[in-house]
Amino acid sequence: MTPMPAKFEEIQRLYLEKLSGIISDADMEKLEQSIQRDEESRSIWDSLTKKGQSLDLENTLHSIDIQTQLDKVKAQEQQKKQPNSLKRVLFIAASLALLLTCSYFIYFYTISNPSQAVATKSNEQVKLILSGGKTVLLDKQEKQSLTIGGIQIKLSQNKIESVAGSNAADLNTLIVPNKRDYHITLPDGTEVTLNAQSKLRFPAKFIASQREVYVEGEAYFDVAPHADQPFIVHTPLAKVHVLGTTFNVNTYNKNLFCTSLISGKVNIQTADGKALTLKPGFEAVYNKETGLYMQAFEQENRISWLNGVLYFYDMPLEELKNILPRWFDKEVVFSDKSIAKKRISGLIEKDKLPSFIKYVTGSAGVKCELKNNAVYISRR
Structure with a gap:
């Protein structure tokens, strides 16, 4: 498949930012000059504008009730995963302001080019x-x-x-x-x-009197209640005590422990003796430098992986070095360290690496390529 031209990606990005109201003054000036001086840029702009108008995209975006749509996303994701639909993409987009428009056009380009959705x-x-x-x-x-x-x-x-x-x-x-x-x-x-x-x-x-298991990596538990036999999850840095509850445990980073409570009640105990009790909607985070603390979390973001979706907000690109090997079995190579510090917001779907590569290229303003079983990210 012929790659999307860099000029199209750039004009598309500026169009999306203008439509969602987040375009900078410098980029707005750049866009106006491109449209005025370059015929190809003007043609791309006209094409995007017509497509957006035909779908009433601007009014759709402004009319979205974010909480209502997030509730619909949760309901959809709890069911058997269905093929992408425009509404689903827009619902997901509502959870992140930047993603609000970008996800739609990634989706549109993908369904127009079916070979992108490559199952691996x-x-x-x-x-x-x-x-x-x-x-x-x-x-x-x-x-x-x-x-x-x-x-x-x-x-x-x-x-x-x-x-x-x-x-x-x-x-x-x-x-x-x-x-x-x-x-x-x-x-x-x-x-x-x-x-x-x-x-x-x-x-x-x-x-025994306790139900005990050991976890490394990430796992979601729906614990069967047995009042006389507490359930204990051991991890390298801490252990979780429960009776009957649902929660997520993440230990991918060997120096960090995170347990997110969906329902019920759990007690966290670290190896150095610190402890706290969680209530639903809060998570315990621990490492040796910052200690043990509790914070609120968004359930849709934390356990979306159960449905093959990973949300991220204002995430440095360097985090892809941890994510892409797990999700796609691909290493990530940066041409220099400064690029790794660039930040993006959006989502990743399993089995859709080509679409994600195009998203990173357009949203982060970098060159992102898959070759020799690795993803290379460099300056344009």
Whole structure:
């Protein structure tokens, strides 16, 4: 597919900023001069203006009730993921002022060029390492029921339905590679979803007074309530005590711990003895430099990964070095450190790396290319 010309990207960016009311005086002057002096720029501007008018885009943007649309986004994302629609993109855009218009045109360009929506599949397999040392490659299993070394495993698509057996107290390990996520139902009925590049250690049966599991990476828990058997999630920096609740745990950064509470009540205890209790809508953040503290969070942003969407606001490009390897199995290379400090707002959808690359190119004013299994970001 022929790449989108740089001039089109630049005029499109200025058009979107003008339409959403965030264009700077310098960029406005630049836009006016381009339209007046360059025939190609004027043609691009006229094309974008006509398309926006035909869809009544300006009135649509100004009439959006942000809270109402965010509620609709949450409702949509909780259902089976559907193909993109204009309304869905506009709903998502309402959550971030800058994204309000940019997402629409990324979407429009993508559906006009279907080859951008390239589905990719990681070469790595989801693995279950049993307590006896046997490794089961879950993606290659055609059977829905397995018995290995006295341990019974029931499977369905992208999920372990149950693990049971004689070695109840010994820990099994579920490993999810880059680009993937995976679900598991624990012996007590607790539901866990693991994000890419994450690991969960768990027993085939909870036989002690406490239900204990170990997490590295990111996981979402919907804990089955058992008043006489508290549930404890161990992470490298802290542990989470719960009875019955839903929450997200993120330990991707080895020096940072974050637990976001969706419902219920949890108690956080760090390795150095600090503790606090969370209520829904708040999260605990901890590292050794800043200590343990609590802050409010936006649920749509924090757990959107469950539906293959990652939101970000005013994020430095250098964060892509952490995100793209997990989501797309691609490394990120910057031509110089100053580019890595540029900031962008928007969203990433799984299996849509080409669209995201074009978004970064247009919104950050950089050159962003995929080659040799890496994303290279440099000055234009």
